[in-house]
Amino acid sequence: MSTTTIEQAPAVALPPTSTFFQRFCRNRTAMVSAIILAIIVLAAIFAPYIAPHDPAKSSLRAILKPPGAVYWLGSDDLGRDVASRLIFASRLSLVASVQAVAIALVIGLPLGLIAGYVGGWIDTIISRFNDALMSFPALILAVVIVGLMGPSLSNAMTAIGLVYAPRIMRVVRGSTLSVREEVYIRAARAMGCGDIRIIALHVLPNVMGPLVVQATVLMGQALLAEAGLSFLGLGAQPPLASWGAMLGTAFPYMQQSPVPTIASGVVISVTVLCFNLIGDGIRDSVGRMRRAGD
Amino acid sequence: MTTPCLRVENLNVMYDVGKRKLHAAKDVSFEIAPGETLGLVGESGSGKSTAGLALLRLIEPSSGKIMLGDTNVATAGRRELQLLRKRMQMVFQDPYSSLNPSMTIEQLLTEPLIVHADMAASDRRAAVGKMLESVGLHAGYAARYPHEFSGGQRQRIAIARSMMLHPDLVVLDEPVSALDVSTQSQILKLLKNVQAASGTAFLLVAHDLAVVRLMSPRVAVMYLGEIVETGPSARVYDEPAHPYTAALISAVPFPDPVRQRSANRIILGGDLPSPLNPPSGCRFRTRCPFAMDICARAAPPTVQVEGGGVAACHLHTEGPKLGGRSLNAFMRERNIGAMEVTT
Amino acid sequence: MDPLLSLKDLTVQFPSTHGLLTVVDKVSFDVGRNEVVCVVGESGSGKSVTMQAAVGLVQTKGGRVTGGSVRFDGQELVGMKNRHLNRIRGNDIGFIFQEPMSSLNPAYTVGEQIAEVVRRHRGVSRAEAWKRAVEMLERVHIATAAARAHDYPHQFSGGMRQRVMIAMAIACDPKLLIADEPSTALDVTIQARILQLIKELQTASGMSVLFITHDLGVVAEIADRVVVMYGAQVVEEAGVDALFATPRHPYTTGLLRAMPQVALERGEDPVAIPGTVAQAHAWPAGCRFNPRCEFREDGPCTTGQVQLVRDDHGLVRCIRADALRTRLTQAVAA
Numbered sequence A: 001m002s003t004t005t006i007e008q009a010p011a012v013a014l015p016p017t018s019t020f021f022q023r024f025c026r027n028r029t030a031m032v033s034a035i036i037l038a039i040i041v042l043a044a045i046f047a048p049y050i051a052p053h054d055p056a057k058s059s060l061r062a063i064l065k066p067p068g069a070v071y072w073l074g075s076d077d078l079g080r081d082v083a084s085r086l087i088f089a090s091r092l093s094l095v096a097s098v099q100a101v102a103i104a105l106v107i108g109l110p111l112g113l114i115a116g117y118v119g120g121w122i123d124t125i126i127s128r129f130n131d132a133l134m135s136f137p138a139l140i141l142a143v144v145i146v147g148l149m150g151p152s153l154s155n156a157m158t159a160i161g162l163v164y165a166p167r168i169m170r171v172v173r174g175s176t177l178s179v180r181e182e183v184y185i186r187a188a189r190a191m192g193c194g195d196i197r198i199i200a201l202h203v204l205p206n207v208m209g210p211l212v213v214q215a216t217v218l219m220g221q222a223l224l225a226e227a228g229l230s231f232l233g234l235g236a237q238p239p240l241a242s243w244g245a246m247l248g249t250a251f252p253y254m255q256q257s258p259v260p261t262i263a264s265g266v267v268i269s270v271t272v273l274c275f276n277l278i279g280d281g282i283r284d285s286v287g288r289m290r291r292a293g294d
Numbered sequence B: 001m002t003t004p005c006l007r008v009e010n011l012n013v014m015y016d017v018g019k020r021k022l023h024a025a026k027d028v029s030f031e032i033a034p035g036e037t038l039g040l041v042g043e044s045g046s047g048k049s050t051a052g053l054a055l056l057r058l059i060e061p062s063s064g065k066i067m068l069g070d071t072n073v074a075t076a077g078r079r080e081l082q083l084l085r086k087r088m089q090m091v092f093q094d095p096y097s098s099l100n101p102s103m104t105i106e107q108l109l110t111e112p113l114i115v116h117a118d119m120a121a122s123d124r125r126a127a128v129g130k131m132l133e134s135v136g137l138h139a140g141y142a143a144r145y146p147h148e149f150s151g152g153q154r155q156r157i158a159i160a161r162s163m164m165l166h167p168d169l170v171v172l173d174e175p176v177s178a179l180d181v182s183t184q185s186q187i188l189k190l191l192k193n194v195q196a197a198s199g200t201a202f203l204l205v206a207h208d209l210a211v212v213r214l215m216s217p218r219v220a221v222m223y224l225g226e227i228v229e230t231g232p233s234a235r236v237y238d239e240p241a242h243p244y245t246a247a248l249i250s251a252v253p254f255p256d257p258v259r260q261r262s263a264n265r266i267i268l269g270g271d272l273p274s275p276l277n278p279p280s281g282c283r284f285r286t287r288c289p290f291a292m293d294i295c296a297r298a299a300p301p302t303v304q305v306e307g308g309g310v311a312a313c314h315l316h317t318e319g320p321k322l323g324g325r326s327l328n329a330f331m332r333e334r335n336i337g338a339m340e341v342t343t
Numbered sequence C: 001m002d003p004l005l006s007l008k009d010l011t012v013q014f015p016s017t018h019g020l021l022t023v024v025d026k027v028s029f030d031v032g033r034n035e036v037v038c039v040v041g042e043s044g045s046g047k048s049v050t051m052q053a054a055v056g057l058v059q060t061k062g063g064r065v066t067g068g069s070v071r072f073d074g075q076e077l078v079g080m081k082n083r084h085l086n087r088i089r090g091n092d093i094g095f096i097f098q099e100p101m102s103s104l105n106p107a108y109t110v111g112e113q114i115a116e117v118v119r120r121h122r123g124v125s126r127a128e129a130w131k132r133a134v135e136m137l138e139r140v141h142i143a144t145a146a147a148r149a150h151d152y153p154h155q156f157s158g159g160m161r162q163r164v165m166i167a168m169a170i171a172c173d174p175k176l177l178i179a180d181e182p183s184t185a186l187d188v189t190i191q192a193r194i195l196q197l198i199k200e201l202q203t204a205s206g207m208s209v210l211f212i213t214h215d216l217g218v219v220a221e222i223a224d225r226v227v228v229m230y231g232a233q234v235v236e237e238a239g240v241d242a243l244f245a246t247p248r249h250p251y252t253t254g255l256l257r258a259m260p261q262v263a264l265e266r267g268e269d270p271v272a273i274p275g276t277v278a279q280a281h282a283w284p285a286g287c288r289f290n291p292r293c294e295f296r297e298d299g300p301c302t303t304g305q306v307q308l309v310r311d312d313h314g315l316v317r318c319i320r321a322d323a324l325r326t327r328l329t330q331a332v333a334a
Helices: A020-026 A028-045 A082-118 A120-134 A138-149 A153-180 A183-191 A195-231 A243-253 A258-285 B048-055 B078-084 B105-116 B121-134 B139-143 B151-163 B181-198 B209-215 B233-238 B243-251 B257-262 B293-297 B327-334 C047-054 C082-088 C110-122 C126-139 C158-169 C188-205 C216-222 C240-245 C250-257 C260-266 C321-332
Strands: B006-017 B020-032 B037-041 B063-068 B088-091 B169-173 B201-206 B218-223 B226-232 B302-304 B310-312 C005-016 C019-031 C036-040 C064-072 C093-096 C176-180 C208-213 C225-230 C233-239 C314-316
Touching: A020 A028, A020 A258, A028 A082, A028 A258, A082 A120, A082 A153, A082 A195, A082 A243, A082 A258, A120 A153, A138 A153, A138 A195, A153 A195, A183 A195, A183 B088, A183 B105, A183 B151, A195 A243, A195 A258, A243 A258, B006 B048, B020 B037, B020 B048, B020 B201, B020 B226, B037 B048, B037 B209, B048 B169, B048 B201, B088 B151, B105 B121, B105 B139, B105 B151, B121 B139, B121 B151, B151 B181, B181 B209, B181 C250, B181 C260, B201 B209, B209 B218, B209 B233, B209 B243, B209 C260, B218 B233, B218 B243, B226 B233, B226 B243, B243 B327, B243 C188, B257 C216, B257 C240, C005 C047, C019 C036, C019 C047, C019 C064, C019 C208, C019 C233, C036 C047, C036 C216, C047 C064, C047 C176, C047 C208, C093 C158, C110 C126, C110 C158, C126 C158, C158 C188, C176 C188, C188 C208, C188 C216, C208 C216, C216 C240, C225 C240, C225 C250, C233 C240, C233 C250, C250 C260, C250 C321
Parallel strands: B037 B201, B037 B218, B088 B169, B169 B201, C036 C208, C036 C225, C093 C176, C176 C208
Antiparallel strands: B006 B020, B006 B063, B218 B226, B226 B310, B302 B310, C005 C019, C005 C064, C225 C233, C233 C314
């Protein structure tokens, strides 16, 4: 179609810069956190094969036993193996966190995209409502919602998800506002792309970075919130156990047998810490696509 | 005469700045024939980019007609506008920000086809490969991302994208000013080749008259929102009839030190006046080395210039009464060398 | 007499995902007293980094001077403690940057900012410093300087802001003014006045100017001597008249012939240099310009290192320089 010759162009494009994954792997703290988290997730998946005992089976002869060869982390007030219960509880805790964050995403992401992209009075309404929601303490709001819907882990996490939705929405709105001003969005409009297409294909991929960071950090917070609610008896109901519920049941016997309390607490803290550090790692690894040099 | 590809009549663009109105483009009118290039030249604040963006309704014009063929773009509804955009495309100044960093070259180039054309995926892929080669890039680059390319290569990709639908008109907004000098002329040459092959009309928005002179047979010069001179590029470049055009040309330093030392140059005083509060009469008068009393009182008349085109300047009807002659002759007569006005 | 500024084999490296990148490679040149030297090159040529490294400003960006020396007025600047460097920067060496917008602090009036520089380096009283600030604004032709000194940067236009930057740079009567693309972000009609102003100030004060630009037109306007950089190296150095009349390096002629004004003058299309600017992570073997050079000969140009050679004209880094002498001169002759 044209007389332009190919040899006029350079022989090779610039080499690809390092990918997100390469940069993340070079971040040692984030990598270690990711490995620990992976072990926890694997333990949750393969719980029946790993746990040394049946987590629900109580033994009257083994009430509040200290840690030993049979009961690695001791036993609780009903004579159940604490180690096995922790392993099984990880399933409930992780799934609960995922549920909360998923609900927050489902609500917050579209609202954030719409508020940021459309702007105007729609943005004003969504943002004011958001500000109002965010000015309530999260856990109190969740307690109220659980109070209305009845105590169950699923209800508790739905409540947490609702409470976290504004945070997702705020991050997405902020990024969308800046992406909206990019020349490539104008270029897409010049090309005749509709608004939905622009939001889905041009805006969304470019707000993913901050979004993933926020979602990861929220995973940790949801885990903490779940622990808090379950500790108060508003989350996981017996005989099911989550980490928070275990902490709650072990706490009264802290004097006689401190290990179950400490163990549950440590597991919760480590997991939350892992989520936060991974979030930091992702934040530091995204969006560095510039080349070095002059 | 054939119907022009684009006819712009009295285009006005106004922004609200607080309570005041900023008149970014004032009564801009021009025509572009099918397959022709028109240069639109000016400095920052001249309204040239605003006018270019308003043509595609990327900025809403306040009034005026934008006729693309028989359709008025200015009054087109939402749906109609989206269809019109198939016929008019844009290439932006900065190839680093005009390509979505999260899309591959193939995704970038197929997007116009997906939006506007009903095409099988394999046909789209073939079209992308062909287009990449026609802008001097290997078809194999389709899977790469924009950040793997240099500025010049990215601008090739942007040009390829604008040509995917074989539009009637492409607005080129400073297409080479962000590029290295050594690669600029590659892109200029490419644009010429693309146009020769496709018959697409270009509106070339640029600050560099030399670039426009090379690329387009006709040029319009803008200052503070208004067109002050139009005409054949060669005439405007060699024999400017408006003092601003003359100043713009002589301000560009020529890469020859011996000539630079001896050149007669107009060095403009002052800065661009605020477009919120433009000078009365002629908008250029505050910086014009030839300003007369009348320039503050009345807007300059539009005068036919010898050798083609028009200029809006009182010098042609008042004072020296140049009557459409070149300003160069006038400057030689007056023996005006390097002059300066400080305001 | 000793040159005012003397760079000798200055080398700067930056860490990157491709390992250590040499972005300034054994760059040597002098800036004499009362002389205007232009360093010209495209993006990635290392021209800006060279300037920043010379005055110890690359560390903040992760770069490191890994070799060579920079002597300024008899003192070695490489390895000098920041405390000492700070005494020289802004006092003996003034700076102007490309972006007049972000180089001024929006929170202070321009008068305060200029006076602050004067006070820091001269230790004079507030009143005296303010007087000096107004005097400097007058010297860069800001009308009603005494009143405008009380204005904030955003109340000035781009061209005026660049004048303010210049006023600040020369407030302490520096021996050397370093200007990094000071007119690139400005419109041509504004640029013409800024160049004129720099030239005027230089002539009046006798300071030296190190001017970094990518525009050969600007070079022709302002330079006494020119250093052409490509691929982190100096490829040619000559007096300004000699460089434009008889360029010795194919890159220099290539840059000239790529300029639209030159092409118009010659009545031909501008001749592009093919390919893209060489990048620090993949310097070609041999001459760094060879993949883009129309005069390349396989063998001598594509292997080994090409040395910078001095002749009657200046310095040139091209193995075929003698063979190409007439062809290159003809290539740019009108």
